Amino acid sequence: MPSYVNPLIELQKYVSIPIIPPEEAVFSPTEEEVFHATKIFTSSRVGSEEAVRFVGTYINGAEMPESSLPEVAFLGRSNVGKSSLIRSILGAHPQVRVNISKKPGHTKALNLYCIRHHFTLVDMPGYGFNMPHNFEKSVEAYLCSSRRLCRTFLLVDADVGLTCTDNIALGMMKEAGIPFVIVLTKIDKASRHKVLKNLFAVVEACKQEGGHTCFSQPFLVSSHSGEGLLLLETFIAYVTGCIEIKGQ
Numbered sequence: 001m002p003s004y005v006n007p008l009i010e011l012q013k014y015v016s017i018p019i020i021p022p023e024e025a026v027f028s029p030t031e032e033e034v035f036h037a038t039k040i041f042t043s044s045r046v047g048s049e050e051a052v053r054f055v056g057t058y059i060n061g062a063e064m065p066e067s068s069l070p071e072v073a074f075l076g077r078s079n080v081g082k083s084s085l086i087r088s089i090l091g092a093h094p095q096v097r098v099n100i101s102k103k104p105g106h107t108k109a110l111n112l113y114c115i116r117h118h119f120t121l122v123d124m125p126g127y128g129f130n131m132p133h134n135f136e137k138s139v140e141a142y143l144c145s146s147r148r149l150c151r152t153f154l155l156v157d158a159d160v161g162l163t164c165t166d167n168i169a170l171g172m173m174k175e176a177g178i179p180f181v182i183v184l185t186k187i188d189k190a191s192r193h194k195v196l197k198n199l200f201a202v203v204e205a206c207k208q209e210g211g212h213t214c215f216s217q218p219f220l221v222s223s224h225s226g227e228g229l230l231l232l233e234t235f236i237a238y239v240t241g242c243i244e245i246k247g248q
């Protein structure tokens with residue numbers, strides 16, 4: 001029995017129909033694999049350098065510094081919890097400031113965080129309420145053109161579920177062929193019933209998409225309670241090629 005918790009598997013205990021269709025592969029690392037992944041995020045120094053550092057803020061991909069590191073990006077409605085999730089992932093490095101705000105639309109540009117010499121996390125402005133006027137030229141252009149982007153995490157509020165704007169984002173990802181994974185955020189805040197209802201809708205949306213660009217298993221997290229974080233960090237380490245996972 002792994003000591004890390006997959007909130008999706010916990011929820012499965014309350015419903016008789018499978019949340020993830022049985023024919024789909026489930027990301028289920030061993031304890032050892034999670035341990036290796038976690039070390040990537042928690043170790044504090046690489047030689048004489050800080051292991052984790054804020055790289056900078058950029059309006060578009062063309063402004064970003066040259067790098068050969070793979071990138072993972074965080075996309076979603078304004079206020080869905082993108083910056084909070086990155087702050088939690090970088091929790092072992094309080095010297096790296098990640099700004100969060102109750103006010104939707106706080107993040108106005110692409111913020112880059114470099115993790116060891118392994119990969120870069122890209123925090124992005126949210127879409128919907130108070131989104132930046134240059135969203136298309138900034139976020140969409142980056143998503144469609146970055147050759148280093150290996151996975152995008154599309155965040156959906158577990159209490160709100162998929163909105164019209166999320167569906168537009170899903171369509172855009174599909175059309176552009178950008179590989180993505182859906183993450184339900186703020187699971188500490190929503191009732192179990194709500195999370196399950198919104199989770200089933202997300203799984204259905206992934207199915208409709210045909211599984212070409214969308215990973216069939218959504219991840220569930222809370223940046224406040226830490227639920228689901230270890231599994232998501234392990235997945236990030238896996239998609240960026242930092243660790244191997246048996247059976248994947």
Ligand SMILES: Nc1nc2c(ncn2[C@@H]2O[C@H](COP(=O)(O)OP(=O)(O)OP(=O)(O)O)[C@@H](O)[C@H]2O)c(=O)[nH]1
Nearest residue numbers: 078079080081082083084101105106107126186223
């Ligand atoms: N209860 C709860 N609240 C959260 C969680 N994650 C974020 N929040 C709250 O949601 C609000 C928005 O969080 P941010 O991380 O700034 O959201 P964002 O998606 O980066 O927002 P934008 O800058 O508008 O794009 C803040 O008040 C956070 O404290 C969570 O897991 N649980």
